[in-house]
Amino acid sequence: MKNTLSTLGMILLLCISSVSLTSCNNDGCTDPNALNFDDKADENDGSCEYAPATLMLNTDAKFGSEALVIGNEYTLMSGRKISFDILRFYMSNFRLVSATGETSLEDVYRQWSPEKSEMDLGTVPAGNYTALKFDVGVDDASNTGDPASWPDDHALSSSSATFDHWNWSSGYLFMKVEGKVDGSDPMDGVAADDLRWHIGTSASRRTITIPVDLTIAEGGSGEVHIGVDAMEFFHLLDVTQASDRVTHTNDNMPLAEHIANHFADAIIAQ
Amino acid sequence: MNFKKPHTPNQDSGIRLPWPKGLWLFLFFPFLWSCRPIDATPPVEAPEMVVLDIPPGIPPMEIEPGNELTQIRVDLGRRLFYDPILSRDQTISCSSCHAQVQGFADFTSVSSGVENRQGKRNASTLVNLGWHEAFNHDGGTATLELQMQVPITEHVEMDMTFAEIIERLIKQPDYVRHFAQAYPERGLSGYALTRALGAFERTLVSFNSPYDEYTYRGKGEALNPSQVRGLELFESDRTQCSNCHGGFNFRSPGFANNGLYIQYADSGRAAITIDPGDRGKFKIPTLRNIGVTAPYMHDGSMWSLAEVVDHYATGGANHPNQSQLISGFLLTEQERIDLINFLLALTDQKFLSDPTLAP
Numbered sequence: 356m357k358n359t360l361s362t363l364g365m366i367l368l369l370c371i372s373s374v375s376l377t378s379c380n381n382d383g384c385t386d387p388n389a390l391n392f393d394d395k396a397d398e399n400d401g402s403c404e405y406a407p408a409t410l411m412l413n414t415d416a417k418f419g420s421e422a423l424v425i426g427n428e429y430t431l432m433s434g435r436k437i438s439f440d441i442l443r444f445y446m447s448n449f450r451l452v453s454a455t456g457e458t459s460l461e462d463v464y465r466q467w468s469p470e471k472s473e474m475d476l477g478t479v480p481a482g483n484y485t486a487l488k489f490d491v492g493v494d495d496a497s498n499t500g501d502p503a504s505w506p507d508d509h510a511l512s513s514s515s516a517t518f519d520h521w522n523w524s525s526g527y528l529f530m531k532v533e534g535k536v537d538g539s540d541p542m543d544g545v546a547a548d549d550l551r552w553h554i555g556t557s558a559s560r561r562t563i564t565i566p567v568d569l570t571i572a573e574g575g576s577g578e579v580h581i582g583v584d585a586m587e588f589f590h591l592l593d594v595t596q597a598s599d600r601v602t603h604t605n606d607n608m609p610l611a612e613h614i615a616n617h618f619a620d621a622i623i624a625q
Numbered sequence: 626m627n628f629k630k631p632h633t634p635n636q637d638s639g640i641r642l643p644w645p646k647g648l649w650l651f652l653f654f655p656f657l658w659s660c661r662p663i664d665a666t667p668p669v670e671a672p673e674m675v676v677l678d679i680p681p682g683i684p685p686m687e688i689e690p691g692n693e694l695t696q697i698r699v700d701l702g703r704r705l706f707y708d709p710i711l712s713r714d715q716t717i718s719c720s721s722c723h724a725q726v727q728g729f730a731d732f733t734s735v736s737s738g739v740e741n742r743q744g745k746r747n748a749s750t751l752v753n754l755g756w757h758e759a760f761n762h763d764g765g766t767a768t769l770e771l772q773m774q775v776p777i778t779e780h781v782e783m784d785m786t787f788a789e790i791i792e793r794l795i796k797q798p799d800y801v802r803h804f805a806q807a808y809p810e811r812g813l814s815g816y817a818l819t820r821a822l823g824a825f826e827r828t829l830v831s832f833n834s835p836y837d838e839y840t841y842r843g844k845g846e847a848l849n850p851s852q853v854r855g856l857e858l859f860e861s862d863r864t865q866c867s868n869c870h871g872g873f874n875f876r877s878p879g880f881a882n883n884g885l886y887i888q889y890a891d892s893g894r895a896a897i898t899i900d901p902g903d904r905g906k907f908k909i910p911t912l913r914n915i916g917v918t919a920p921y922m923h924d925g926s927m928w929s930l931a932e933v934v935d936h937y938a939t940g941g942a943n944h945p946n947q948s949q950l951i952s953g954f955l956l957t958e959q960e961r962i963d964l965i966n967f968l969l970a971l972t973d974q975k976f977l978s979d980p981t982l983a984p
Contacts (some may be wrong), residue, residue, distance in 0.1 A: 501771055503815040513692070513774060514787040514815035522775045524765040524897050605899050 388574035405574035407478035410451075410460075412579050415625060416442070416469030419586040423469050428546060431536075431589055436546040439534035442518060442585060443468040444618075445510070445527055447493045448562075449476060451569075452486035464493065466512040466517060467583065479577065483567040487579050491618045492529035492560035499525050521555065530554040530614065532565075532585075540595040548594070552614055553603045559615040565624045580625040587621035588614055641837050675699045680841035683873050686755035686827060689770070692820045694827060698807045702825025704800075705818065707984040712783035713739045719776070719822070722748040725982055728914030728972075729829060734925030738782040745891055747925035750910060750918045752976070753874050755827040762907045762923045764880060765897045769826055770819040787815045794818075831913050831976035832873075839970075848970055855967025858960055863978035864937070865950045866964075875971065881948040882906045884941020885922060894924065905946050916972040930965045968980055 383396025389403035411608035416423040423429070428438045444467050451462035458480055465474050492498075493511065502513035502520055511527070513520065519528035531553055571577035592613065594601040602610040673696040677686065688694065705711065706719045723729040724737040729751035736748045746762050754760075760772035776782040777790070793812055794800045801813050808817040836856070838847035848856065860867045871878055880894040882905040894903035907923040921927040927936065938961075940953025956964065976982070 360886065408756070499767070501768060501819070502818040503770060503774065503787070505816075506811075507814045507816075512787075512815060513819075514791055516788040518788070522766075522771075522778050523761060523763070525767065525771055605896075 358362045376389065381590055386573070388572055390574070403573070405481075408481045408571045408574060409576040410476040410479045410571065410579065411576065412465075412474040412476055412581065413625075414467065414472055414474065414580075415582045416472075417582050417586075419584065423583075423585055425469055428455045429491040429586075431586070431594070433542075433594075435537040435542050435594060436544060437534060437536040437550070437594075439532065439550075439585065441468075441531055441533040442531075443519060443532040444491050445493050445519070446489045446491060447497070448488075448490040450488040451479060451482070451484045452488060452564075453482050453484050455547050457488070458482070464497070466510045466515070466519075469583075475491075479571060481571050481573045482576065484571070484577075487565045487567055487569075488562055490560050490562050490613075491622070492555070492557075493527050495557050498527055498555075498557065502527075513517060519553075521553075526555050528553045528555045529559055530618075532588075536594045536600060538594045538597070538600055542595075547606070548595070548597075551601045551603075552588075554611050554614050555604050556611075559604060559611055561615050563619055563622050565622075567624070582623055582625045584621050584623070589619075590617065643855050659752060668968075671834065672697065675828055677828060678832060679830060680832050680837060682841055683832065684756070686830075688755070688827070689768075689823070694824050694956050695807070697803075698821050698824040698945055701803050701807045701817075702821035702823065703982070703984070704803070705822050706825050706907040711777055711785060711790060715787050717783060719773075720984070722776075722782075723751050725979075726917070727978055728752060728918045728977065730918040732919070734920050736782075739784050742781040742784075744779075746923050748912065750914060751829050751833045752913045754829060756874055757876075758878050759908060763894050763897050764908050768823075770823045773819060773822050773826075785838050787818065790818065791815070804913070827980060829976075831865065831973040833875045833975040834913070834973040835970040836967075837973070843956060851963045851965070851966045852970045853967075854960070855963035855965070855970075858956070858964050859967055863954050864956075864964070865952075865954075866937075868950050869909050869948070875915075876909050879909060880906040881909050881950075882944050883922075883937075884944055884947040884951050885924075885936070887942050887944055889944070891924065902946060905944050912968065912971055916969040917977065930968050931961070934961060934964055938958065 362580075374563040380398045381396045382400040383393035383397045384391050384403035385396050385399040386392060386403045389405050389509070390405050391402065405502050418429040421429060423439070423442070425439055425442065428436055431437055446465045446467055447463070449463045450457045451460070460476055460479060463476055465471075465476070467474070497511060502511055502518065505512040507514040512518065517533040520526070521528065532550065533552075535546040536548050536550045537544060537546045539545075565579060565581055567579050569579065594600055598607060599610060601607065603612070604611040659832075661668035673694055675694040677694070679686070692698065699940045709715045709718045709721075711718060716739060722731045724731065727750075731748035734747055735744050737743060749762070754769055758767070758771070760766045760769060761775060766772040767776060777785055777787075793815060794804070804817050804821075806811040808814070808820055811817045830839065835847040835852070838844040858866075859870075860862055867875075870880060871877055880903065882893075883969075886905065892904050894906040895901060897903075915921075915930065919928055919930075921930075921933050927933050934956075938954055938956060939950060941947050
């Protein structure tokens with residue numbers, strides 16, 4: 356009995372030493388995206404650890420085929436001049452769509468304006484995605500909540516320099532557009548009439564779907580590119596009419612609804 | 626190496642002390658010292674709290690968790706309340722339209738904001754706000770902390786943004802320090818700004834009127850006979866006053882059209898709900914300190930209590946949304962005087978001169 360045991364022991368010892376002799380290979384993490392990437396390793400042992408993957412949203416502000424810059428003058432299809440002082444909207448409820456379903460980017464709120472060509476959407480799970488969805492506007496709970504309760508650097512904070520909110524009824528302006536347009540009839544070539552679209556309330560919230568072909572590796576990063584074309588909102592609008600130039604939503608619901616219905620035309624994949 | 630301990634045979638017995646008593650105490654000192662670093666945080670002293678002067682029988686005021694009424698928060702709020710730094714041209718503070726001697730209301734029909742900009746409504750009295758469930762005449766804001774964001778940012782009032790206020794305050798080290806002490810987790814921030822103001826405004830409690838003495842402290846002599854008769858009239862089915870202006874704050878939750886006009890320039894509650902049935906409805910106000918808060922009504926259109934009583938006696942202008950309770954009543958001249966005398970018994974002189982509510 357004792358002999359058998361020691362024989363077995365010898366065999367075991369031989370086995371172990373043979374393994375260590377043959378494996379000149381270095382085991383470790385061979386993925387350069389990993390935090391513990393080992394450049395001496397040539398055999399991946401499954402030990403890779405990753406930082407969370409991230410997602411960037413790149414945006415182009417446009418007016419038709421031109422780049423949109425706040426303060427610059429543009430020409431509508433009708434030939435009328437127009438310029439923008441403010442063009443902003445809140446984005447929320449970001450979701451990444453994959454073959455298996457939707458992944459919500461919890462508590463991600465952003466406010467878009469033409470200067471924000473790169474928006475960091477934070478960390479996302481690695482995966483293959485077919486669409487990015489988000490809402491223009493904010494959810495009801497946040498919309499009626501106290502904007503002062505957010506941290507000052509939060510997109511929805513009342514301390515934000517671009518805080519767009521109806522203080523007296525506790526709701527965000529989902530989209531705020533202000534500028535000047537030539538509304539005279541016949542047109543006189545001068546953008547002198549107020550353009551003011553203050554779009555809000557839950558009835559104006561719309562979901563935007565951006566189709567993507569996006570693979571985000573473990574520890575990697577993804578990019579989605581969208582364009583925001585302000586010209587799209589003007590289809591079928593008659594800017595000689597004040598009712599097509601000014602709305603604070605409740606005082607001119609048809610225009611607010613028109614604008615909201617055109618979010619999906621204006622905000623598209625690039 | 627020598628691990629031998631010094632020979633102290635009686636150290637554990639605690640009975641026979643080989644050394645003088647004083648030396649024993651000395652031995653414990655190292656232990657006392659070492660306690661602190663292990664704890665890491667110094668023992669927290671309970672912050673000084675503001676105790677509100679509320680008589681028995683009044684339900685407790687709800688306080689937002691995290692904004693308990695510590696003295697330092699209330700002090701910060703009071704400082705901000707009286708500081709014109711919150712307005713664009715630094716000329717008006719909250720107190721400009723909410724003056725203590727006026728029961729934290731204004732003496733004009735419609736207050737002026739920066740650059741003499743005119744609003745459209747009368748500045749409300751600020752009293753016992755911790756028990757209110759809606760704010761502004763149209764009830765558009767649900768909390769005191771949301772409400773105060775209106776006057777601060779309104780174009781015709783203080784016309785500021787939080788971003789700009791914080792930019793100003795951050796240049797004042799004394800303010801920054803005060804914010805950090807009052808709200809260590811948030812420091813100078815929009816959160817702390819609104820919470821500090823809210824904390825101070827919650828201390829604007831008034832329960833020391835003759836009516837309170839009479840009702841809550843059992844002092845029968847606090848009201849004179851005319852006022853007692855006025856109280857009975859106030860609560861009677863004849864006048865229906867207390868059906869809207871009932872309870873310890875002489876108000877009830879909700880909104881009413883009190884028949885001021887056939888056509889309202891100000892749509893009131895309908896501005897929030899977009900319901901035509903809410904047109905001309907306004908938050909039912911408290912009557913506390915009503916004797917000093919003239920002018921009255923949402924637009925400050927009435928200047929005396931006699932005028933107000935007469936308005937309700939005539940039954941209003943019969944707007945379609947007018948409250949059913951306003952149907953008119955007939956008072957003798959003495960009854961009219963009694964009713965007004967009772968309303969004057971809601972004035973709390975202690976509140977109007979309380980130095981803790983002053984700048």
